[in-house]
Amino acid sequence: MTEATRLRSRHMVNNVMLGLTGLFTIIIAGALLFILGYLFINGARNLDFAFFTQLPKPTGETGGGMANAIVGSAKILGMATAIGVPIGFLGGVYLAEYGNKSFAFAVRYLTDLLNGVPSIVIGIFAFTLVVLKAKHFSAFAGGMALGLMMIPISVRSTEEFLRAVPNGLREGALALGTPKWRALATVVIPAAKDGIITGIMLNLARVAGETAPLLFTSLNNRFWSPGINQPTSTLPVMIYTYALSPYDDWHRQAWAAGFVLLMLILTINVSARMILSRSRYSGGR
Amino acid sequence: MHSSETLKVQGEARVPGTKRNPGARAFALRFFSGDEIARALVTISAALILLVTVLLVYELWINSHLAREKFGWHFLTTQVWDPNAGQFGALAFVFGTVVTSFVALLIAVPLGVGAAIFLSELAPPKLSNALTFCIELLAAVPSVIYGLLGVFVLMPLIKQYLHPVLKGTLGWTPLFSGPFYGPSMLVAGIVLAVMILPFIVSVSRQVLLAVPNDQREGALALGATKWESTWKVVVPFAQRGIYGSVFLALARSLGETMAVTMVIGNTPQIKASLFAPGYSIAAVIANEFTEATYDLYVHSLIELGLVLFALTIIINGLARLLVSSTAKFSVSST
Amino acid sequence: MRMKTVISLRLMAAAVMLAPAMLLAQTQVTGAGATFPGPMYTKWFDTYHTAHPEVQINYQAIGSGGGIRQVTEGTVDFGATDGPMNDTQLGDFKTKRGNDVLHFPTVMGAVVPIYNVPGVATALKFTPAALAGIYLGTITKWNDPAIAGPNKGVKLPASDIVVVHRSDGSGTTYIWTDYLSKVSDTWKGKVGANTSPNWPVGLGGAQNAGVAGLVKQTEGSIGYVELIYAVQTNISYGSVQNASGEFVSATLAGVSAAAAAAAAKMPEDFRVSITNAAGKTAYPISSFTWLLVPSKIADAGKKKAIVDFLKWALGDGQNMTEALSYAKLPKEVVAKELKAISKIQ
Numbered sequence: 001m002t003e004a005t006r007l008r009s010r011h012m013v014n015n016v017m018l019g020l021t022g023l024f025t026i027i028i029a030g031a032l033l034f035i036l037g038y039l040f041i042n043g044a045r046n047l048d049f050a051f052f053t054q055l056p057k058p059t060g061e062t063g064g065g066m067a068n069a070i071v072g073s074a075k076i077l078g079m080a081t082a083i084g085v086p087i088g089f090l091g092g093v094y095l096a097e098y099g100n101k102s103f104a105f106a107v108r109y110l111t112d113l114l115n116g117v118p119s120i121v122i123g124i125f126a127f128t129l130v131v132l133k134a135k136h137f138s139a140f141a142g143g144m145a146l147g148l149m150m151i152p153i154s155v156r157s158t159e160e161f162l163r164a165v166p167n168g169l170r171e172g173a174l175a176l177g178t179p180k181w182r183a184l185a186t187v188v189i190p191a192a193k194d195g196i197i198t199g200i201m202l203n204l205a206r207v208a209g210e211t212a213p214l215l216f217t218s219l220n221n222r223f224w225s226p227g228i229n230q231p232t233s234t235l236p237v238m239i240y241t242y243a244l245s246p247y248d249d250w251h252r253q254a255w256a257a258g259f260v261l262l263m264l265i266l267t268i269n270v271s272a273r274m275i276l277s278r279s280r281y282s283g284g285r
Numbered sequence: 286m287h288s289s290e291t292l293k294v295q296g297e298a299r300v301p302g303t304k305r306n307p308g309a310r311a312f313a314l315r316f317f318s319g320d321e322i323a324r325a326l327v328t329i330s331a332a333l334i335l336l337v338t339v340l341l342v343y344e345l346w347i348n349s350h351l352a353r354e355k356f357g358w359h360f361l362t363t364q365v366w367d368p369n370a371g372q373f374g375a376l377a378f379v380f381g382t383v384v385t386s387f388v389a390l391l392i393a394v395p396l397g398v399g400a401a402i403f404l405s406e407l408a409p410p411k412l413s414n415a416l417t418f419c420i421e422l423l424a425a426v427p428s429v430i431y432g433l434l435g436v437f438v439l440m441p442l443i444k445q446y447l448h449p450v451l452k453g454t455l456g457w458t459p460l461f462s463g464p465f466y467g468p469s470m471l472v473a474g475i476v477l478a479v480m481i482l483p484f485i486v487s488v489s490r491q492v493l494l495a496v497p498n499d500q501r502e503g504a505l506a507l508g509a510t511k512w513e514s515t516w517k518v519v520v521p522f523a524q525r526g527i528y529g530s531v532f533l534a535l536a537r538s539l540g541e542t543m544a545v546t547m548v549i550g551n552t553p554q555i556k557a558s559l560f561a562p563g564y565s566i567a568a569v570i571a572n573e574f575t576e577a578t579y580d581l582y583v584h585s586l587i588e589l590g591l592v593l594f595a596l597t598i599i600i601n602g603l604a605r606l607l608v609s610s611t612a613k614f615s616v617s618s619t
Numbered sequence: 620m621r622m623k624t625v626i627s628l629r630l631m632a633a634a635v636m637l638a639p640a641m642l643l644a645q646t647q648v649t650g651a652g653a654t655f656p657g658p659m660y661t662k663w664f665d666t667y668h669t670a671h672p673e674v675q676i677n678y679q680a681i682g683s684g685g686g687i688r689q690v691t692e693g694t695v696d697f698g699a700t701d702g703p704m705n706d707t708q709l710g711d712f713k714t715k716r717g718n719d720v721l722h723f724p725t726v727m728g729a730v731v732p733i734y735n736v737p738g739v740a741t742a743l744k745f746t747p748a749a750l751a752g753i754y755l756g757t758i759t760k761w762n763d764p765a766i767a768g769p770n771k772g773v774k775l776p777a778s779d780i781v782v783v784h785r786s787d788g789s790g791t792t793y794i795w796t797d798y799l800s801k802v803s804d805t806w807k808g809k810v811g812a813n814t815s816p817n818w819p820v821g822l823g824g825a826q827n828a829g830v831a832g833l834v835k836q837t838e839g840s841i842g843y844v845e846l847i848y849a850v851q852t853n854i855s856y857g858s859v860q861n862a863s864g865e866f867v868s869a870t871l872a873g874v875s876a877a878a879a880a881a882a883a884k885m886p887e888d889f890r891v892s893i894t895n896a897a898g899k900t901a902y903p904i905s906s907f908t909w910l911l912v913p914s915k916i917a918d919a920g921k922k923k924a925i926v927d928f929l930k931w932a933l934g935d936g937q938n939m940t941e942a943l944s945y946a947k948l949p950k951e952v953v954a955k956e957l958k959a960i961s962k963i964q
Contacts, residue, residue, distance in 0.1 A: 010510055018512055020399060021407065024395075025404060027400075028482055031423065032426075033419075035426060035434060038434065057665075058662040059680070060848075086330070099331075103331070107331045107334055110335050112605060113598060114338045116536055116601035118539070118542070120542045121570075121594050122341075128587075131694055132692060135692075135694055137649065148337065151337070205425055210427070211427070219651070223677055224675075226645065226647075231677055236543075239429045239430070243429075243433045243547065244824075244832055246832040258429075261430070262426060265426075266422060370817070464779050466781050466822060550823065551823035551824070552823050575689065577684070578691070
């Protein structure tokens, strides 16, 4: 093989391979566009006013909506945030500001471990811990399961963003004679606020679509479920139930619900990222 | 850089910082200093996290003891799952879980790493950021929606287009033999591939971006083509991190429940053909956990949970070990 | 600006948490179990709620196995099943809860073989041997003589039969396998009657709905569901040869005929099988379906709600059954049950 042909073939390989990587990128990004487009077409088309205002109809009847599932999801996510975020946030503050070596290592290690636990296993845990002991399925059990899932990311994002706060700020506040807790509460944490809020929002977006841990904690409900001690309907569980049903009308509603859920999650996700990028921008100036 | 932050901070410093009940705070302050309270509060929270995780492992361990005592290691090596006879073996589920995840990796790794190369090495930063953003959003799509799409879109498409092609070209191998009904390990693998792609792309891209520029420049200066410098220098340099991203994705796919349950066919069997339906650990727990009618059955399911837990912990640990040595995680990709 | 968003988000969250609490005080009862009577139960509970707004009965069709397990664990107020609990399960209940569980038949229904065979428009006729063979995996093609024999004139394809069954523990499966056990000794020896048997062949679909869905989507498939699911989803279902040798399509009259003999000599605990019943017009895959109610309910409000509902279901409720393709309970059975209700304490 001559040098010239070798060079030509090397350039051929170069172009082909680089072209391929571009193609792969387009395929993957295309998958997202396809999913969004498909859900938009099939979901938005099947959305109506009743979807947001009515209760589900008895099995096999057409019509009705998922008003209770929307409220149920909001309620469970609210509880999950109330459980997962404070613990995770304070734990993150501990790791970033107080942690001593071996205990902090253990906390960090187990947080990672918790983060890796498959959601279905969290479901088992919440079932044995809450449902079996309380003797009923409840919104609280569902909130508990999702709350547990929120802890690790809360911890790690809080820690990460607190660490990113320049030390000068801390020292400046302490030098003025401010007690450490006051310096943290009024200077350091506010400085990391955008990052921490972003972390919470991304966290929320992640658990908002969780189905598996809710199957045996909040179960489902055809009616409104007052309070937090009753089985409760949620959007993801409704999508699962309706998608596997043999009724065309339920399939339509599953698409509509999928669309609503996805829009909700993407909105949280995108606005979280916007908060972060804006804060980095203003911080960088 | 600091000035604007400080300004912002000072502006907010006037806002009372804590939200605790002032009465209670004053009361507590009489006995402890604020610092002691704050330290106690955060330490308790940290300890709580520790406690919860330990409790989780403990509950799984205690609530599976009947199955562990009765079957021992045979639980993992036998295939019969017969609730009526009280015989429980996890092999078919482990098989289904591993095979579908493997199929997913087979598809997702070349695609994902390829895309990561494009995004880190070729695309202009603005385009790269925009595309990465899109790809990371894929990770935000809920599992149950992937299942929905898998059932109503992917399954019919595969049946109509991909299956005849595979059958025609590779039908002679046991991997692609036998009839195809729709729900199958193949469909589950493909759905999983889409679900794990964002993790591979996002982490691999970060790892590749972290490769120092002189590596690239050195290779190019020696007359290497762009591809050669990327493939022979940059990628090997980032190898550990890329492996890490793959393990991270693997851990995800092993524990994935809803999408798999909806498309895998829920049949506990060990078949060589990817066209055959199978069953995964997570899927069987989702399907049978609420209805296991006696204790040994429940304990066997929880032991399955324990097995899944152990599997993902090991894989996740490997991933973190590999990635943390090369690049930092972003919040969204953990 | 950002602060505002955060605050308004918080307000919204608070409103969401409070809103349901402002609804009127209600008795909340949760039940779970069989999917076979699912459409009937959800319709009943819906109607009952409209008539008695203070009572809200949430029924989740998670499968009969789930109904038995959850009522035994006490995580639901009542269960529902299509296959009566066996003696071991009754014993379990007694040890865990310290009281008994009562079976209350609510309606009767039929399980039908559904199929999706391209090009076949007429209702197929199935012999017991054909159904057993298909589910044992010994009959694998649609044009097998065992299927083609009684279906003269129907052009059956030479394609594979895709067997679909339930993946969850199911009373519908219990009825189906109870029937197969009565008509096939091989089935009885190899598989037996159970809510979640060890299937020799086939794909698993979750719940009646899942099986109907799979059959609808899969060409060449056969499955079994409660009649109403076949009717509501427009899937073709076949007739089955009964003990007298007649091919009978699932009708309410056929189910009632199957129950006639059992109704006369109903045992005290109502646990009785009516599959493969005698009688020329009897549909052979028929069954009662039961509510599982603990004999002792501590919460007085819930107890009253359940007792009242049971009385209503056995009275007015029976008039709604036929619209949903379920058969009314025989009069003797209703009378006997009304007496048994007093056992709930």
